[in-house]
Amino acid sequence: MSSPFDPLRAQLLGAAEALAGGPATLPEILTGMVDDVEHALREPLEIFPVCHHSPASALAMVRRLREKQPKVIYLELCEDLAPLLTELRNCRLPVALQAFAAELEGFPAESAPLSVIAPITESSAEYQAISYALETPGVELVLVDRSTDHVFQWQPGARPEHAGGAPEDDLHGDAVGVEIGDLRPRFAELEEHLLHHGRVRHWSEWWDQYVEQPLAHADHDTYRQVMVLIGSLFRRLAPHDSARWESDEDRERYMWTRIRGHLAATGADPADCLYVCGAFHAASRLPEVGSAPGTPSFEISPRTGTTWLYGLIPSSHSAIEAQFGLAPGSVSIAAATWQKQLSRTRLKPFELAGQKGGRNSKKRALPPPVAAKPTADELTGYLSGPPALDGLDEEELRGWCVDIVRLARRNGYLASTADAIAVFETSVLLAGMRGRVRPTPYDFADAAVTCIEKDVVPGRRDVRRLCEILLGGDRIGQVGYDALPPLARDVFDRLAPLGLNLEQRTIQRALLDLTARPELAACSQLLWMLRYLLPDHAVRPIMGSRRLGERHFQESWDLDLGRHQRSIIELGYEGVTLEQVLEQRLRRVAWGPAATAAVALKAVEDSLLFLASPRLTDELGARAVELLAAERTVDEAPVVLRRVRRLLGHYRSTASGLPAWCGRFVTEGYAHYCTLLPTAFVDDQTGVRQVGAMLGFLFSMESLALSLGCDRTQLELAVRQSHPETPAKIALLWAAHHQLGSLPLTGLRTRVDDLLGNPLVVPTVPQYVSGFVQALEPVPRLAPFVVEILSKAFGRLPDPVLLPWLPTLITTLRDQAAELVPVLTREAGRTFPATLDALDAWIPPWRARRAPESPSAVASPGAGPAAAFLAEHPTAGEAVAALLGCPGQWPAPAPAEPSSPATAAAGLLAAFPESATAVEALIGRD
Known part of the structure; x- marks a missing residue:
């Protein structure tokens, strides 16, 4: 035949x-x-091949829908996204259909959360098909692509290869993109060959030049045959042994199985149906492809137990380009081409009634359908004939050149009329060198960069970015209020008293005077919760803070919720209200696999700040006690100490007092750190900061722990059993002995003097000093002694030891003990003289205390009221001598004087004149 x-x-x-x-x-x-082309045309169910976000495909779709007026449209889109399509009426395109899952069942837990998005633009064939189906009575739209669950089931790993290509600040994030018509060569050598001989730099420019422009005015048969031919070429040259190839074939089997199932269930005539799919899939020759009743079916695996949540999120041209690896500005150029072709052809596109940003023109009745023509060969003429070259549109190009110069001047470039003329001529020159009569937007952008952008970019935008803005800009979509999830609507309703249009994509300043308008306190609480849950730039406090024990009467906020709609919408996938989402997140953090006692204490503090839920706070506190008891390291001891101190201070300032979990945390921490203290002192992996924090917890919580039943002996034994070997930890241990009373300050001073006087130990003195600095955490009353040690070290250490140590001391204080620096600074200010003149006569207080008194300065022991008192009461003198710790050690009397208790007391007074003065004051004798 x-x-x-x-x-x-x-x-x-x-x-x-x-x-x-x-x-x-x-x-x-x-x-x-x-x-392949002939096989696709023989299929009774008409296959309409498209390319994603292609104006040519959208124009061909509009023409075909008006001619054929199908009763059923099968669309290559995830079947479980169908309920979202009607919500597109409440949005401003571009937006993206999204399926989201945070709690997984049947997928690796580390891959959570999973997200799939399908962006929709006005200049896409799928949007035209959706609008036609939803606005035309009697037309059924059926999504036939694999479900969101199967998207991840059929991926070779937990994440697909293209899942992480988008930048983090992109509107789509790291969601998996689902597109109709992924028409790009999968054979790298072929793409390189096409780009080289087409004299273009990237694939988007090649497609626009050699496919979009020629097919913009083509009839339906030519368009259909050319698109299937291109899909067949890319399909035959793609690697057949890759996991992506297997996934694509399974998709085709899946879609045709769904189509045959729907035809059998409804009895629809394939001649009245239209199947919209990517050109790559239109050229499929699999046995399971086709609408014939006897075609083999494909066994579809069941879905996992994962619960998927669905919604709409705002999208943008740049987000689509980043998601699918398109050239920057290509989607904006496609949107501009779409509008231009509509104006030229006077073709009326389909759109949803009430579409935000749409034309909102009156709906016209469709003309009678056109009878189908016999299949004819349109490829021969298309491939053999010369390309239809558009002539130079001087008015359009001149407008571009004038506008880019104006835009460049606004952005700091020294552009002039001469630059506009140069851009015009260079655009024509570049187009001629690349075999084009009419300059494309890409030629114009290259010319503008060449003629306007010199050596330096004066502002935030370069000339190429200005060209993208000029040719269409990065259009950003918006989800309407009615299409938002309940949580997002609740957020906007509760912030309504602020009187701001929160849907605007600009930063707005909110001023809250809580004294004059106490009803704004609820808005303040909501804003602080949003601050906790959303990215930093969405809600930013300018004046005011939220800490335990603080209360502000005026607050100022910068709100940018319009540009962070996606984040608010995804919060709606986690709960119905913001409080519910916050509670779930706090529980997830406290009971997560990476939870520690410090993390749980942070959750406790956050619950106090943002949620008035004593039950939740008690549960989180009990969880912190469990985690502390289970820990075998002390790496987070500084964080634990800081947070538990803050919480104890907060509870002590409230009328309710300490909750039960706080007492258990203190007693558990006291026993826990006492047990781990000897090991931490000798463990090289445990730093000085951590050991100091352990001692800080034990000493600062000691009185509370003892009142709750702890035994101080446990702490004393732990300190005695500690035998550190590093100098810094030895200094910490000395400070601990001093705090326990077993090492007086004079003993500490003697040991430090011995270190400074030993030439063999001098190189390690800086490490001892660092340990004493860290000792300020557990023993803050050592601040004067630490200032004394630092002064002695700076004065006595040789330069080869001192100078290399100073940078280390500074960085250590900054990184590990930043809160201790003000303590040392204040103590140094009290110790050292305030002026230079006083510095010459200044004597360090530690030297003044230890300097022996001159004999001439001691009063005669035989005179004065004290001597007379001792002579009258010799027994009292002996009792005072025993009280002072000197019994039986009276100085020997002079030979000429008789020995008596009074004489012994006089000798005692000569040795201890300060004690005599104190006794005189005690008994009231002057």
Whole structure:
């Protein structure tokens, strides 16, 4: 039986024979492409091949829908996204359909959360099909692509290869993109060949030049055959042994199985149906592809137990480009091309009633459908004829040149009329060098960069970015109020008293005077919760803070909720209210696999700040006690100490007092750190900061722990059993002995003096000093002694030891003990003189205390009221001597004087004049 494509097939075989030196598979590829086109056209159910976000595909779709007026449209889109399509009426395009899952069942837990998005733009064929189906009575729209659950089931790993291509600040984040018509060569050498011979830099420019522009005015048969031919070429040259190829074939089997199931269930006539899919899938020759009743079916695996949540999120041209690897500005250029072609052809597109940002024109009745024409060969004429070249549109190009110069001047460039003329001529020159009569937007952008952008970019935007703005800009969509989830609507309703339009995509300043308008306290509480849950730039406090024990009467906020709609919408997937989401997150943090006692204490503090839920706070506190008891390291001891101190201070200032979990945390921490203290002192992996924090917890919580039943002996034994070897930890241990009373300050001073006087130990003195600085955490009353040690170290250490140590001391204080620096600074201010003049006569207080008194300065022991008192009461003198710790050690009397208790007391007074003065004051004798 003859075929209309036989002449084309014969021509291609002749071309293959002429290229005898080519690959042996060339005839098979060339004729196979024609066979694929003929196979797709023979299918009773019309296949409409498209390319994602292609104006040519959208124009062809509008024409075909008006001609055929199908009763059923099968669309290549995740079948479980169908309920979202009606909500597109409440949005401003571009937006994206999203499926989201935070709690997984049947997928690896580390891959959570999972997200799938399908962006929709006005200039896309799928939006035209959706609008036609939803606005035309009696038309059914059926989504036939694999479900969101199967998208991840069929991926080779927990995450697909293209899942993480988008930047983090992109509107789509790291969601998996689902598109109709992923039409791009998967054979790298082929794409490189096309770009080289097409004289273009990237694939988007090649597609616009050689596919979009020629097909913009093509009839339906030509468009359909050319798109299937391109899909067949890319399909035959793609690697067949990759996981992506297997996934694509499974998708095709899945979609056709759903189509046959729907036809059998509804009895629809395939002649009244239209199947919209990517051109790559339109050229499929699998046995399971086709609408015939006897076609083999594909067994679809069941979904996992994962619960998927669905919604709409705002999208943008740049987000779509980043998601699918398109050239920057290509989607904006496509949108501009779409509008231009609509104006030229006077074609009326389909749109949803009430669409935000749409034309909102009156709905017109569709003309009678056009009868189908016999299949004819349109490829031969299209491939053999010369391309239809558009002439130079001087008015359009001149407008671009004038506008780019104006925009460049606004952004700091020294551009002039001469630059506009240069851009015009360079655009024409570049187009001619690349084989084009009419400059494309890409030629114009290259010319503008060449002529305007010199050596330095004066502002935030370069010239290429200005060209993107000029040619269409980065249009950003918006989800309407009615399409938002309940949580997002609740947020906007509760912030209504602020009197701001929170849907605007600009930063707005909110001023809250809580004294004059106490009803704004609820808004303040909500804003602080949003601050906790949303990215930093969405809600930012300018004046005011939220800490335990603080209360502000005036607050100032910068709100940018319009540009962070996606974040608010995704909060709606986690709960109905913001309080519910916050409670779930706090529980997830406290009971997560990475939870520690410090993390749980942070959750306790956050619950006090943002949620008035004593039950939740008690549960989180009990969880902190459990985590502390289970920990075997003390790496987070500084954080634990800081947070528990803050919480104890807060509870002590409230009328309710300490809750039960706080007492258990203190007693558990006291026993826990006492047990781990000897090991931490000798463990090289445990730093000085951590050991100091342990001692700080034990000493600062000691009185509370003892009142709750702890035993101080446990702490004393832990300190005695500690035998550190590093100098810094030895200094910490000395400070601990001093705090326990077993090492007086004079003993500490003696040991430090011995260190400074020993030449063999001098190089390690800086480490001892660092340990004493860290000792201020557990023993803050050592601040004067630490200042004394630092002064002695700076004065006595040799320069080869002192100078290398100073940077280390500074960085250590900054990184590990920043809160201790003000303590040392205040103590140094009290110790050292305030002026330079007083510095010469200044004597360090530690030297003044230890300097012996001159004998001439001691009063005569035989005179004065104290001597007379001792002479009258010798027994009292002996009692005072015993009280002072000197019994039986009276100084020997002079030979000429008789020995008596009074004489012994006089000698005692000579040795201890300060004690005599104190006794005189005690008994009231002057």
